Amino acid sequence: MTAGTKFAAIGTTAHVLVTRPETLPAAGTILRWFIGELDLACSRFRDDSALSELNRTGSATHPLLAKAVEVALRAAADTDGLVDPALGTYMVTLGYDRTFAEVPREAAVSVTIDPPVGQAWRDIRIAGDTVTVPQGITVDLGATAKAWAADVAARRIAAETGAGVLVNLGGDIAVAGPAPDDGWSVRVTADHASDEGGQVIAIDSGGLATSSVTVRSWRRGDKRLHHVLNPMTGLPAAGIWRYATVSAATCVAANTASTAALVLGDRAPDWLAARRLPARLVATGGAVTTVAEWPEEES
Amino acid sequence: MAQRLNPAARDSAVGRVRMITTGVVALGLAGTMGLGFTIAEQVKADKAAKAQAQVTEDTTEVAQEEQLPQDQVPQAQVPQEQVPQEQVPQGQATPRQTPRKQATPGTTTPAPKPKPTPKPPVTSSGGS
Numbered sequence: 001m002t003a004g005t006k007f008a009a010i011g012t013t014a015h016v017l018v019t020r021p022e023t024l025p026a027a028g029t030i031l032r033w034f035i036g037e038l039d040l041a042c043s044r045f046r047d048d049s050a051l052s053e054l055n056r057t058g059s060a061t062h063p064l065l066a067k068a069v070e071v072a073l074r075a076a077a078d079t080d081g082l083v084d085p086a087l088g089t090y091m092v093t094l095g096y097d098r099t100f101a102e103v104p105r106e107a108a109v110s111v112t113i114d115p116p117v118g119q120a121w122r123d124i125r126i127a128g129d130t131v132t133v134p135q136g137i138t139v140d141l142g143a144t145a146k147a148w149a150a151d152v153a154a155r156r157i158a159a160e161t162g163a164g165v166l167v168n169l170g171g172d173i174a175v176a177g178p179a180p181d182d183g184w185s186v187r188v189t190a191d192h193a194s195d196e197g198g199q200v201i202a203i204d205s206g207g208l209a210t211s212s213v214t215v216r217s218w219r220r221g222d223k224r225l226h227h228v229l230n231p232m233t234g235l236p237a238a239g240i241w242r243y244a245t246v247s248a249a250t251c252v253a254a255n256t257a258s259t260a261a262l263v264l265g266d267r268a269p270d271w272l273a274a275r276r277l278p279a280r281l282v283a284t285g286g287a288v289t290t291v292a293e294w295p296e297e298e299s
Numbered sequence: 300m301a302q303r304l305n306p307a308a309r310d311s312a313v314g315r316v317r318m319i320t321t322g323v324v325a326l327g328l329a330g331t332m333g334l335g336f337t338i339a340e341q342v343k344a345d346k347a348a349k350a351q352a353q354v355t356e357d358t359t360e361v362a363q364e365e366q367l368p369q370d371q372v373p374q375a376q377v378p379q380e381q382v383p384q385e386q387v388p389q390g391q392a393t394p395r396q397t398p399r400k401q402a403t404p405g406t407t408t409p410a411p412k413p414k415p416t417p418k419p420p421v422t423s424s425g426g427s
Binding site: 002004015017025026029030033071074075077078156159160166168171172173182183184185186187188189190191192193194195198200201202203204205206208209210211212213214215216243245246247248249250252253254256275276277278292293294295296298 | 319406408422
């Protein structure tokens with residue numbers, strides 16, 4: 001028997017489930033506390049966050065921010081920059097300059113973007129708890145911080161309570177501890193808030209993440225924009241895939257790969273297969289491509 | 300189903316988390332220092348024994364100060380399984396590897412394979 005609690009946090013929903021219901025209060029407390037700390041360190045949308053200070057001044061000292069930036073830089077290195085934390089300026093120019101609930105979904109203005117020069121993320125430095133960025137670089141940890149937080153929180157809660165734990169932060173799922181019999185059943189779909197469509201699968205360890213171009217999308221002029229940017233152009237990745245779901249040993253590895261898949265477009269299946277990452281890619285027309293032993297859909 | 304915590308239970312849980320974190324960090328540090336000290340002492344003892352043997356063979360040789368070059372000192376290491384893999388930083392600087400030398404956690408271990416299931420979903424993975 002499992003028990004869970006769900007609440008709004010960091011512009012999305014947080015959901016924690018445990019295999020021992022009596023541990024749920026502690027699990028919820030730990031998750032709320034950790035998300036609060038994460039928000040204070042890594043939010044791009046609150047002036048008092050360490051990340052805002054970093055983007056304003058070029059330097060900030062905060063242990064949690066330093067760790068989150070380190071994780072983001074590893075993701076960038078692992079993907080040769082496909083998942084780039086230094087594209088914050090482009091995100092702001094495109095209109096995603098406040099918490100997404102407040103971003104106007106339509107505006108008559110058109111946006112002009114000059115392609116990024118080089119891979120600016122390589123110039124981000126971490127020394128101890130201090131992060132420094134070159135002038136003009138805005139860091140955006142949206143691609144990795146949430147998934148990493150799910151990993152950390154799940155492990156923490158499992159260690160604290162001894163229960164099997166699933167933490168879902170806006171669709172980024174990490175599990176830890178002993179899973180229920182037959183695993184945790186999870187629907188993979190375009191929108192984590194949806195109760196229909198997609199496919200239901202079971203996982204018992206690691207992480208599962210889905211990146212989608214349909215949920216956080218808006219229009220500027222005649223262009224439909226979304227939040228997964230191509231680091232080569234500074235523009236939203238071409239919409240070959242509507243969403244991509246990846247299973248990996250950790251949630252942050254899964255999220256890194258699912259984000260990279262959207263950027264890679266038609267090269268994504270080979271890229272994922274080479275890394276033996278089970279994945280399910282859904283094209284804009286609805287066709288499903290599975291990779292690396294992702295289970296077939298039951299008719 | 301959401302459950303409300305009373306403030307005392309919440310504070311208690313937070314307190315436990317902090318206490319455990321502090322304990323793990325303290326134990327890790329103590330273990331590292333203890334192991335380092337033990338190894339250093341062992342190295343010294345071995346060196347002293349060798350030096351003693353040399354003195355016996357050649358009494359004219361001046362005994363050298365027992366000092367092991369830094370690059371030969373075994374680095375005290377707490378076994379990996381004793382080190383918390385993801386510590387929430389608590390405000391103190393911790394040694395950190397250069398990001399480009401270390402892979403994203405989870406990329407070097409095999410990915411778990413999802414399985415088909417007839418069970419209804421307990422949660423959803425999707426865009427947010």
